[in-house]
Amino acid sequence: MSIQRSEAETAYLEAFAEAGEVLPKAQWLEPARQAARDSFAETGLPHRRDEAWRWTDLRTVLDTGFPPALTGSQSEVPAGVKSPFTALDRHVIMFVDGHLRAELSDYEGLCGAAQCVCIDEDLDDAPQWLREKFGSAFTDEHDAVSALNTVFLTGGIAISVPAGTKVDKPVELIFVNTGTEPQTLNTRCLLVLGDGAEITLLETHLGVGDGRYVANSWTEVFLGTGARAEHIKVQNETASAVHLANTHSVIGAGATFNSLCLSAGAQTTRNQIKSRLDGEGGHVGIAGAYMLSDRQHCDTALMVDHAVPECTSGELFKCVMDDHARGIFQGKIIVRPDAQKTDGMQMTQGLLLSETAEFDAKPELEIFADDVRCTHGATCGELDEDQMFYLRSRGIPADEAKSLLIAAFIGEAVDEIESEEIRDLVKAYVAELRDGAGDGS
Amino acid sequence: MAAVQETVEQVKGLAVEQYKYGFFTDIESEKAPKGLNEDIVKFISAKKGEPEWMLEWRLDAYRRWRNLDEPSWAKVKYPPVDFDDLYYYSAPKRADDGPLSLDEVDPELLRTYEKLGIPLREQEVLAGVQGAKVAVDAVFDSVSVVTTFKEELAKSGVIFCPISEAVQTHPELVQKYLGSVVPVTDNFYATLNSAVFSDGSFVYIPEGVRCPMELSTYFRINESQTGQFERTLIIADKGSYVSYLEGCTAPMRDENQLHAAVVELIAHDDAEIKYSTVQNWYPGDAEGVGGIYNFVTKRGDCRGKNSKISWTQVETGSAITWKYPSCILRGDNSRGEFYSIAISNGHQQIDSGTKMIHLGKNTSSRIISKGVSAGKSSNTYRGLVSAHRRASGARNHTQCDSLLIGQTCSAHTVPYIESKNSTAKFEHEATTSKIGDDQLFYCRQRGLNEEEAVALIVNGFCKEVLQQLPMEFAVEAQALVGISLEGSVG
Secondary structure, X not given: OOOXXXXXXXXXXXXXXXXXXXXXXXXXXXXXXXXXXXHHXXXXXXXXXXXXXXXXXXXXXXXXXXXXXXXXXXXXXXXXXXXXXXOOOOEEEEEEOOEEOHHHOEOHHHHHHOEEEEOOOOOOXXXXXXXXXXXOOOOOOOOHHHHHHHHHOOEEEEEEEOOOOEOOOOEEEEEEEOOOOOOEEEEEEEEEEOOOOEEEEEEEEEEOOOOOOEXXXXXXXXXXXXXXXXXXXXXXOOOOOEEEEEEEEEEOOOOEEEEEEXXXXXXXXXXXXXXXXXXXXXXXXXXXXXXXXXXXXXXXXEEEEEOOOOOEEEEEEEEEEOOOOEEEEEEEEEEOOOOOOOEEEEEEEEEEOOOOOEEEEEEEEEEOOOOOEEXXXXXXXXXXXXXHHHHHHOOOOHHHHHHHHHHHHHHHHHOOOOOHHHHHHHHHHHHHHHHHHHHHO | OHHHHHHHHHHHHHHHHHOOOOOOOOOOEEEOOOOOOHHHXXXXXXXXXXXXXXXXXXXXXXXXXHXXXXXXXXXXXXXXXXXXXXXXXXXXXXXXXXXXXXXXXXXXXXXXXXXXXXXXXXXXXXXXXXXXXXXXXXXXXXXXXXXXOHHHHHHOOOEEXXXXXXXXXXXXXXXXXOOOOOOOXXXXXXXXXXXXXXXXXXXXXXXXXXXXXXXXXXXXXXXXXXXXXXXXXXXXXXXXXEEEEEEEEOOOOOOEEEEOOXXXXXXXXXXXXXXXXXXXXXXXXXXXXXXXXXXXXXEEEEOOOOOEEEEEEEEOOOOEEEEOOEEEEOXXXXXXXXXXXXXXXXXXXXXXXXXXXXXXXXXXXXXXXXXXXXXXXXXXXXXXXXXXXXOOOOEEEEEEEEEEOOOOOEEEEEEEEEEOOOOOEEEEEEEEEOOOHHHHHHHHHOOOOHHHHHHHHHHHHHHHHHOOOOHHHHHHHHHHHHHHOOOXXX
């Protein structure tokens, strides 16, 4: 049987062979790379007949080939490209077009407290913890996004924080994509926290100008017993970029993982967030905010797996869609047969600012244990008339009232961030993005 | 906790063996040869003396069906159905083919319905309710054996008859509406049904008429190795109202039997259709052996302005249920409602829910779904609420609650929400929980034993749906809820 392949699929398949010569060498990674190659050759790019992709047709989005960026670029980072966390005292690890740039980074302090391995180099001597954990959070299924990342991975960082260590300052990973060429940029971040370790990880994805590229990033976080991690991701790729992301977390007993993902940029965004509660007493909190306009398309596929008893999880997604934008949220909570005393909550809300915007949601529950409390809610609508009237009656002009209500709507998700300082910076960035959008229209 | 544990223990012993409609009526029947091919389709059509267009319609469906694959997306597991190992037509034998008056009906059949508690004699009324008249169409395997109150209904212009009779007497109505809501191409089972449907009810309520009594159809599968493929078509013309109820039972057998029905409802301007189902097919035994595969396509079309379609279902039977009674809200200001209680016990698997498709302006819909799973069963709510670009002012409220009894059952919720209109307002909420210890404690403290307490709580859990049923049947349904959970909660 002959398979009809799209141009992009053929391009990726052809690149598989040539990539082998250039990519970081790692014998131990070969089986995983081969499995990924095989799975991609079999399934190709996902399209709307795949249930998980029913609202996002990646085969159509990637109409032409985006060759993987295999060699590092020495592109300058334009002055205008600025992280929202610049004012913060933090460790900075900078990636430009998928490759780590040491001269633009500053994380020596981090290397004292934790073990850092640069993934750009050959990995044959990688430490045991890296080999064990790399790509191991969720191995049950191969999807095209993960497969491409596994095969074409060019850069990234692996950080191991020893037991009991609290990393002194937030660590920011900045991914700057210049988009000078239509490439696929594949990066990876692996974070392993020992028992009781703590860290704040900031992840900033920034695009330059109006470059067209595919950014495929994968973040994996493993939390040991009683560990704590806060993860804030800000995505502001260029208006014609495609952002594909995996965020995986495995949470140990009594550990806490809090994550916020702000999606503001990119033409098409696909966030695949998976979290597994692996030890009793663990907690995961996942928040998300969309700020979409024009013809932007953002799809989040979220899965929280309660594998053991007595864990809690909470998800809150606030999605704002303007113009012809389309927001999609697919969330699933699984409670395994023995995961008694689970408490799971999920809420997703869509706010449509224009008649042509669209919101689709599929909040799922899959429950195999009886002594649990799981709820989910989904709402969708326009700005509340009564709230507008309340503000207008107090003399606030319509534009400003609208702006206030939108800020409050998004703010509910941002408020999930524990650190006040970071929260304020994210809120300021949201305001800046909104003002920018306002100027443009 | 102890009480729940105790009930869980009891489920193991009793489970679904409580099924009291599991008897078999030994009656001589006439069957089509086993299997499915064009000759069988022609055989069924000839049996019904159908006009040429009807046969062509069936054959077209059959040819399409041959090229279709069985859907596999539902959360149900079962061995593949051998569609060539089934009888597609089975009818109790009778001397002549003319229409039957009640006196001519085989007394064995009458006794069957008596045993099932279905009143076929017009003077009879349902037990416990005084003065309520209910017209019944009784479908036995592939044919309708009797339809009551036909003359009285005809006085108000209401047509209520088996669909095979309607094809003869009102071909213009059947031709106009059949397949207009569930097209032949809709899905695997609907296409199969279009090819081989044998009987079912046809209802037409003329303009401005409020149907003077409840209409109901009672489906009974009796023969072994047969499938039942009934087709129901209800048309409510402008400003009319009808309330319709269907009930179903089958004998206890070790084999799985297929039931693939299609129900189409059409509501014109200002019309209202209320459709209630009490589904009590044989669910299989405690080990999950036997039971009916209930693969049903039900859809209502609110074609006119201000029309309303309301689905109420009490699903207690069937080994597997695959059923999504839906509403297409085409007319401006039209309204769709879906109230469901789905109770699964033993090894039952339910994947059921609804679709509310908002196309017209200011359309509204309401979904209330209550799932109770016990034993080793799996209970899934799957629903879609969508607003078309032009459906301004669309409104939906969805509430799905699941109750789990025991550690071996599962409950799933798979709602889809698609809004293409900013003025559409959709709300969805779902909860999953078990019976609260505090609720149990409260009831126990007031002198109820564990069983009574659990029954009371489950009844309260389902109350919002039960009260939507026509009064005449609420009593029956309430009892049924109790029976299906006997040993687990009731």
